[in-house]
Amino acid sequence: MKSASLERSRTMSKVLTYAALILGTVIMIFPFVWMILTSLKSVPESMKIPPTIFPAELIVSNFSDAVASLPFGHLYLNTALMVFFRVVCAIAFSSMAGYAFAKLQFRGKGLLFGIVLVQMSLPSQIFIIPQYQMVAKMGMANTVFALVFPGIVSAFGVFFLRQTYLGIPTEIGEAAYLDGCNQWQTFYKVMFPLTGTSVAALTIFTAVFAYGDLMWPLVVNSDLQMMTLSSGLATLRGQFSTNFPVLMAGSLLAMLPMVILYLIFQRQFIEGIASTGGK
Amino acid sequence: MASITFKHVEKTYPGNVTVVPDLNLEIKDKEFVILVGPSGCGKSTTLRMIAGLEDITSGELYIGDRVVNDVAPKDRNIAMVFQNYALYPHMTVYKNIAFGLMQAKVPKDEIDRRVHEAAKALDLEHLLNRKPKALSGGQRQRVALGRAMVRNPAVFLLDEPLSNLDAKLRTAMRAEISRLHKRLQTTFVYVTHDQTEAMTMGDRIVVMKNGIIQQNDTPQTLYDRPCNLFVAGFIGSPQMNFMDAVIAKKGDAYTAQVCGNTIPLAPSMDKKALAAYVGKTVVLGIRPEDVEAVGSGERHDLEAKIEIAELMGAEINLHLDCQGNKLVVRAPSTYAGREGDVGALRLKTEKIHLFDKETEVAIAH
Numbered sequence: 001m002k003s004a005s006l007e008r009s010r011t012m013s014k015v016l017t018y019a020a021l022i023l024g025t026v027i028m029i030f031p032f033v034w035m036i037l038t039s040l041k042s043v044p045e046s047m048k049i050p051p052t053i054f055p056a057e058l059i060v061s062n063f064s065d066a067v068a069s070l071p072f073g074h075l076y077l078n079t080a081l082m083v084f085f086r087v088v089c090a091i092a093f094s095s096m097a098g099y100a101f102a103k104l105q106f107r108g109k110g111l112l113f114g115i116v117l118v119q120m121s122l123p124s125q126i127f128i129i130p131q132y133q134m135v136a137k138m139g140m141a142n143t144v145f146a147l148v149f150p151g152i153v154s155a156f157g158v159f160f161l162r163q164t165y166l167g168i169p170t171e172i173g174e175a176a177y178l179d180g181c182n183q184w185q186t187f188y189k190v191m192f193p194l195t196g197t198s199v200a201a202l203t204i205f206t207a208v209f210a211y212g213d214l215m216w217p218l219v220v221n222s223d224l225q226m227m228t229l230s231s232g233l234a235t236l237r238g239q240f241s242t243n244f245p246v247l248m249a250g251s252l253l254a255m256l257p258m259v260i261l262y263l264i265f266q267r268q269f270i271e272g273i274a275s276t277g278g279k
Numbered sequence: 280m281a282s283i284t285f286k287h288v289e290k291t292y293p294g295n296v297t298v299v300p301d302l303n304l305e306i307k308d309k310e311f312v313i314l315v316g317p318s319g320c321g322k323s324t325t326l327r328m329i330a331g332l333e334d335i336t337s338g339e340l341y342i343g344d345r346v347v348n349d350v351a352p353k354d355r356n357i358a359m360v361f362q363n364y365a366l367y368p369h370m371t372v373y374k375n376i377a378f379g380l381m382q383a384k385v386p387k388d389e390i391d392r393r394v395h396e397a398a399k400a401l402d403l404e405h406l407l408n409r410k411p412k413a414l415s416g417g418q419r420q421r422v423a424l425g426r427a428m429v430r431n432p433a434v435f436l437l438d439e440p441l442s443n444l445d446a447k448l449r450t451a452m453r454a455e456i457s458r459l460h461k462r463l464q465t466t467f468v469y470v471t472h473d474q475t476e477a478m479t480m481g482d483r484i485v486v487m488k489n490g491i492i493q494q495n496d497t498p499q500t501l502y503d504r505p506c507n508l509f510v511a512g513f514i515g516s517p518q519m520n521f522m523d524a525v526i527a528k529k530g531d532a533y534t535a536q537v538c539g540n541t542i543p544l545a546p547s548m549d550k551k552a553l554a555a556y557v558g559k560t561v562v563l564g565i566r567p568e569d570v571e572a573v574g575s576g577e578r579h580d581l582e583a584k585i586e587i588a589e590l591m592g593a594e595i596n597l598h599l600d601c602q603g604n605k606l607v608v609r610a611p612s613t614y615a616g617r618e619g620d621v622g623a624l625r626l627k628t629e630k631i632h633l634f635d636k637e638t639e640v641a642i643a644h
Binding site: 169 | 357365
């Protein structure tokens with residue numbers, strides 16, 4: 001008798017769990033499905049109220065219109081270069097700074113790390129104007145360098161990798177020192193290779209953030225040829241009217257490389273995000 | 280020639296925390312010296328100063344006849360084994376062992392020869408391609424030893440290398456390290472808080488407390504003639520029993536009044552030293568194996584209530600209460616007394632140690 005009721009309550013809790021998860025999945029996936037469906041509708045149908053779910057007629061030309069209205073080749077290239085250099089810089093500089101904050105003793109360490117924490121806690125928007133002035137003064141606006149500039153140093157990366165280095169036993173560094181390594185060799189031959197999982201996570205975070213970054217590329221590069229996918233797509237929005245099917249078709253095209261990368265590196269992506277919870 | 284000499288060495292950390300106030304110690308070439316003491320006694324700091332991992336605040340440290348205060352660790356001709364092994368997790372066993380030689384730019388075939396030689400000696404040959412995480416604790420410890428061995432150091436420094444191993448493996452590794460010392464014929468400095476390791480492995484034991492050397496002697500002398508209460512209590516397991524006693528003199532012989540009983544002191548004790556303590560309270564120390572649990576009908580010195588009887592297999596450790604004094608006695612497993620009984624105890628008077636109650640320094644053995 002008891003076991004039957006226990007069984008029933010277990011099944012009930014399972015059903016409720018699945019129902020909640022399915023609901024969550026639907027909510028998460030709905031904008032994406034809506035984007036695909038809208039990209040295949042005509043303009044009037046896309047603005048119809050009440051909206052139709054499935055397109056009455058499949059308008060595939062929205063994709064060719066999107067390709068015709070934006071220099072996708074340039075946008076892909078600019079985005080790829082920006083993501084690549086931001087990732088490389090974040091890994092290189094955050095690793096070095098993180099190692100120094102975690103393992104080296106130097107005067108002003110606490111103060112400097114406090115500044116890093118302050119930078120991390122401030123909204124990035126407040127840095128846009130001074131950063132723009134710096135880029136403009138260097139005469140580097142409308143270049144790939146301008147796109148990369150705010151990502152050269154990552155306060156989050158420094159903090160994140162510092163925590164990783166703190167978790168590596170000091171004795172490993174001391175063993176390397178006894179084995180004849182200087183501080184730099186200890187860092188790159190022994191300590192840095194031990195941070196693989198965290199570096200992978202930082203790579204993913206930096207890449208995803210850079211890929212989706214809209215505000216900075218829009219501010220710093222006004223030349224369409226030098227824009228990124230996100231800022232380029234933003235130009236498809238008109239002041240008075242927007243061709244939503246073309247915008248959605250363009251957004252789908254812009255998403256493609258990230259989706260492909262995600263499918264390839266799905267395991268690392270999930271591990272990377274999971275690892276941040278454990279640290 | 281790899282003797283080590285500390286001359287008035289002081290180590291003070293920022294914030295004016297002095298860990299080692301004034302260390303004077305000489306470790307001879309090829310000697311196996313154990314630094315032992317409780318946590319925070321400065322033994323690891325002392326070892327790390329030899330390694331060059333800690334700066335010396337003042338004084339001089341010699342390795343051989345060279346002052347090494349400002350010499351980089353790699354140029355000191357030392358190798359160190361850490362408590363947590365400190366192997367490089369991303370390298371194979373081979374690379375872990377070879378890394379120091381690669382850094383020193385030793386020719387490749389020479390590295391290969393030395394790595395295989397060390398691996399063979401430590402039975403690691405079949406594990407050379409594995410990474411540390413695929414090894415057991417004992418295997419990791421052997422890799423750490425191999426990494427130290429290949430460099431042919433003049434001094435081996437070992438910082439509590441067995442504390443992370445289980446009891447059985449620890450016993451096996453103790454013997455292995457002793458064999459290694461005999462084979463390599465180099466100076467070994469070994470830090471531990473485990474007095475069993477200290478007693479079984481070292482040629483000489485240096486007992487430290489608060490950065491000060493309490494006694495520096497052979498294991499047997501340390502055991503038989505501890506210089507103060509701290510050393511007497513630290514060396515030996517179960518530890519020495521201590522009871523308050525009043526010294527009395529009857530004719531030419533001296534006695535100790537303990538728990539209302541008169542115990543004659545051995546004639547071999549230093550009478551001159553005892554004379555100064557007549558009528559005074561001192562601390563009487565006696566090791567558990569030097570107290571016999573006898574039948575109540577036999578001649579005995581003390582009676583005490585058995586609180587706990589721990590059967591160890593070959594023997595029983597009796598925890599007793601003698602008028603508030605807690606005692607431990609090692610009795611044969613055939614001993615009939617059990618918890619709650621009153622046990623009769625006979626002391627081996629020639630094994631009694633007396634200590635000054637104030638200064639805690641040994642009076643006579």
